[in-house]
Amino acid sequence: MEDLMLGIKITHKAEVITLSQSHHIDSLLELYGMSSCKPVSIPLIPNLHLEGALIFEREEFQTVKINYQSAVESLSYLSSATRPDLSYSVSTLSKFLENPGIQHWKSFLHILRYLRGTKNIELNYQRNIEQPPIAYSNADWGNFHSTRISVMGYPVRFNGNLVIWKTRKQQTVSLSSVEAEYQSLTELFSEFLWFKQFCDVINVVKMKNPIVIHENHQGCIDTANSNCNTNTRLMKNVKIQLHFIQEEIENSIITLVYTRTNNMLADFLAKSVCRPVIK
Structure with a gap:
C-alpha cells in the first residue's frame, strides 16, 4: 500500500x-x-x-x-x-x-x-526490533576557511532505525578540536532529550538509559569523564556544556564510547566523504 x-x-x-x-x-x-x-x-x-x-x-x-x-x-x-x-x-x-x-x-x-x-x-523503518538508542557525534574543526567555524554532524538510531540526523555550522569559533567535538556532543544530547520526551508524551515507547554515544575524539571523552577542573584553560567557553554532559554521565543517562574514525557513522554529516562511507 x-x-x-x-x-x-x-x-x-x-x-x-x-x-x-x-x-x-x-x-x-x-x-x-x-x-x-x-x-x-x-x-x-x-x-x-x-x-x-x-x-x-x-x-x-x-x-x-x-x-x-x-x-x-x-x-x-x-x-x-x-x-x-x-x-x-x-x-x-x-x-x-x-x-x-x-x-x-x-x-x-x-x-x-x-x-x-x-x-x-x-x-526503511522496521517494527518489532528492540534495540537501544545509539548515537554518533563528530565535528570537522575549523571547516569553514574564511571564519574557521567548525561544522558538526550527528545521527541517532533507535530500534535500528534512523530517527535523527543533522548537519550544522557551530555558532562560535572553537579554540581546539576538543571544544568543537564537545559542542557537537552537547547539541546531539539536547536533541535526543527532546526526542525522548516526545516519545514519553505520546506514550510510544519507554527508552532505557543509558544512551550510547560514539565519539572518535579521545580527548573529548577523557574531558567528559574527568572532574570539571580538567582542561579548564582550554574549555572556558564551553564550561557550562562540560558540566551538563558530566552530570548526565554521573547519572548514568549517557555513556561515551570511543569509536575509530573509520567506523564513525557521523562522518558523512560533518564533512564531504566518498560514497562507501555514505552507504
Missing part, C-alpha cells in the same frame, strides 16, 4: 514502512534541465572548500537570472525528510544564500547529478 503525505511517498510492506521522494527528485531534474545528466557517485567533491563569491563574481552570476536561494531550498526538504546523505551538501550550499556565485551553482548541479543516480534511495 502506498500513500503520499507532504510530498513523501509512504509505502507499507508487511513489517516495514518505507519513505522516499523519487517523484520530487524527478521534478527537480526536469525543472533544471538535468533529466538526462550523467550521474555521479558523491553529492560533493571531497575536500572542496567553497567561499563566498566576490562582488564581481556575484554580479556575473546575477546576469544568469538564476534563483539560487530557491534552488537550495528545494534540496533542503529532501535532506531533512528522507535523504540524510544530502545533509552536509545542502548545509554547505546554504552558507552562501546571500553571496552565491558560479562555483556554488556548479556544486548545486553536481548534487542534481548525484540525485539522478540515487533517486530511488529509501528510508
Whole structure:
C-alpha cells in the first residue's frame, strides 16, 4: 500500500514502512534541465572548500537570472525528510544564500547529478526490533576557511532505525578540536532529550538509559569523564556544556564510547566523504 503525505511517498510492506521522494527528485531534474545528466557517485567533491563569491563574481552570476536561494531550498526538504546523505551538501550550499556565485551553482548541479543516480534511495523503518538508542557525534574543526567555524554532524538510531540526523555550522569559533567535538556532543544530547520526551508524551515507547554515544575524539571523552577542573584553560567557553554532559554521565543517562574514525557513522554529516562511507 502506498500513500503520499507532504510530498513523501509512504509505502507499507508487511513489517516495514518505507519513505522516499523519487517523484520530487524527478521534478527537480526536469525543472533544471538535468533529466538526462550523467550521474555521479558523491553529492560533493571531497575536500572542496567553497567561499563566498566576490562582488564581481556575484554580479556575473546575477546576469544568469538564476534563483539560487530557491534552488537550495528545494534540496533542503529532501535532506531533512528522507535523504540524510544530502545533509552536509545542502548545509554547505546554504552558507552562501546571500553571496552565491558560479562555483556554488556548479556544486548545486553536481548534487542534481548525484540525485539522478540515487533517486530511488529509501528510508526503511522496521517494527518489532528492540534495540537501544545509539548515537554518533563528530565535528570537522575549523571547516569553514574564511571564519574557521567548525561544522558538526550527528545521527541517532533507535530500534535500528534512523530517527535523527543533522548537519550544522557551530555558532562560535572553537579554540581546539576538543571544544568543537564537545559542542557537537552537547547539541546531539539536547536533541535526543527532546526526542525522548516526545516519545514519553505520546506514550510510544519507554527508552532505557543509558544512551550510547560514539565519539572518535579521545580527548573529548577523557574531558567528559574527568572532574570539571580538567582542561579548564582550554574549555572556558564551553564550561557550562562540560558540566551538563558530566552530570548526565554521573547519572548514568549517557555513556561515551570511543569509536575509530573509520567506523564513525557521523562522518558523512560533518564533512564531504566518498560514497562507501555514505552507504
